[in-house]
Every structure is written in C-alpha cells, then in structure tokens.
Amino acid sequence: QSVLTQPPSVSAAPGQRVTISCSGSISNIGNNYVSWYQQFPETAPKLLIYDNNKRPSRIPDRFSGSKSATSATLGISGLQTGDEADYYCGTWDSSLSAVVFGGGTKLTVL
Amino acid sequence: QVQLQQWGAGLLKPSETLSLTCAVYGGSFSGYYWSWIRQPPGKGLEWIGEINHSGSTNYNSSLKSRVTISVDTSQNQFSLKVNSLTAADTAVYYCARGERSFDSENFQYFYHMDVWGEGTTVTVSS
Numbered sequence: 585q586s587v588l589t590q591p592p593s594v595s596a597a598p599g600q601r602v603t604i605s606c607s608g609s610i611s612n613i614g615n616n617y618v619s620w621y622q623q624f625p626e627t628a629p630k631l632l633i634y635d636n637n638k639r640p641s642r643i644p645d646r647f648s649g650s651k652s653a654t655s656a657t658l659g660i661s662g663l664q665t666g667d668e669a670d671y672y673c674g675t676w677d678s679s680l681s682a683v684v685f686g687g688g689t690k691l692t693v694l
Numbered sequence: 695q696v697q698l699q700q701w702g703a704g705l706l707k708p709s710e711t712l713s714l715t716c717a718v719y720g721g722s723f724s725g726y727y728w729s730w731i732r733q734p735p736g737k738g739l740e741w742i743g744e745i746n747h748s749g750s751t752n753y754n755s756s757l758k759s760r761v762t763i764s765v766d767t768s769q770n771q772f773s774l775k776v777n778s779l780t781a782a783d784t785a786v787y788y789c790a791r792g793e794r795s796f797d798s799e800n801f802q803y804f805y806h807m808d809v810w811g812e813g814t815t816v817t818v819s820s
Contacts, residue, residue, distance in 0.1 A: 598806065615801065615803075617803065617806075620704045629739065631808045634808070659716040672739055674806070676740075682752060682754055683805065685738060685740070687738045688739070
C-alpha cells in the first residue's frame with residue numbers, strides 16, 4: 585500500500601490531454617514539493633517534473649505539474665504514442681523522514 | 695554530465711545478504727542525498743533509504759532492521775546491504791541522486807531524484 589494514491593491507469597487518444605492525480609496528506613504533499621517520474625518498460629525512471637511544476641530542460645512543455653493542498657496533478661497535452669509509460673509521483677514525508685511514492689499510473693494512448 | 699554506475703550480485707539464496715554498490719561519475723558527491731530504490735516485478739517504486747556525503751542516513755521504516763547504507767567518499771561510491779533475504783526482496787534495485795533542501799519561507803522541503811542508475815535485477819531463490 586503506497587503512501588501516495590494514484591489511479592492505476594488512465595487512457596486518452598493521440599492529441600488529447602490527460603491528467604494523473606496524486607493524493608497524499610499534510611505530512612507529505614501538503615507540506616512538501618512534489619516530483620513526477622516517467623518510466624518506460626525495462627528502464628530506469630526519469631525525472632519529469634520537480635518542485636511541483638518545474639521541468640528539467642530536456643522535458644517538453646507538453647508536460648506540466650500542479651499542486652493544491654494535499655493533492656498534485658500531472659498534465660500531459662498533445663498526447664503521443666511515445667508517452668505510453670508508467671508515471672509516479674514522489675515527495676518527502678516529514679513525519680516519516682522518508683521519500684514516498686505513489687503506486688504508479690499506466691498511461692495508454694489509444 | 696553525472697552518471698551512476700551500479701553493480702552487485704544478481705542471484706541470491708534466502709537468508710543471504712544482498713550487496714550493491716553505486717559509483718558516481720562526472721559530478722560532485724557532496725551536497726546530495728544518495729538513495730536506493732527498488733521495484734518488485736510488475737509493481738511500483740519503493741524507497742529503501744539514503745545517505746549523504748557525511749554518512750547521515752534515513753531509512754524506510756519497513757526495511758530499516760535489515761538495511762545498511764554506507765558511503766565511501768574517497769571513491770565517490772555508496773553501497774547497500776540487505777540481510778536475511780526472502781523471495782519478497784526480489785526486485786530491480788536502482789541507485790539515484792537526490793536533491794533535498796528546505797524552503798524556509800514556506801516551511802516545505804524540496805526533494806527530487808534527478809539522476810538514476812540503470813538498475814540491477816536481484817533474484818532471491820533457493
């Protein structure tokens with residue numbers, strides 16, 4: 585059971601926009617910044633979003649992040665088949681003094 | 695460009711000890727938190743623990759009794775040991791570089807992992 589809650593799967597058609605939610609509590613998302621990771625099969629996760637809404641320079645602006653209270657959201661616009669991957673949210677949990685992740689969301693581009 | 699190279703035994707028996715090492719190339723070792731994360735087959739990411747260049751550690755409470763993370767700053771390496779292995783420890787193990795700092799204005803922690811190793815598959819089987 586993951587500390588952060590994500591939907592197991594989401595799907596949308598190419599060109600559309602999809603959002604992935606990540607729900608937590610005061611001790612993690614509520615009081616700390618959130619990051620998002622993209623993972624393709626058989627490869628290591630890659631940082632996608634950090635500090636709630638910042639993108640590493642190599643990440644296109646089709647990817648966006650936001651946070652409100654104890655929930656965070658990853659948005660992907662202009663969906664491409666190459667975006668099919670697993671997406672994880674993560675943050676620091678101040679009560680646990682630990683990094684916590686969501687269970688992951690599998691994105692299917694129909 | 696920072697790169698993490700990891701290695702260690704991939705096939706172990708129940709009750710044995712897992713030992714993995716991660717070397718940091720091309721960047722500073724100090725100022726970061728160096729983590730181990732694992733991913734069981736078909737499942738999500740599980741953070742195991744972290745260490746900084748001073749040797750200060752934090753562990754996942756569910757694994758703390760069996761885990762030791764150590765650092766060798768002379769070699770820019772950090773290591774993971776997990777003892778008393780069972781089949782449930784079968785997973786891909788990743789090392790990663792973490793950046794953590796405190797936003798004193800908003801009283802929140804920044805944290806993210808921006809560089810990852812390629813992963814080591816560890817199978818525990820008799």
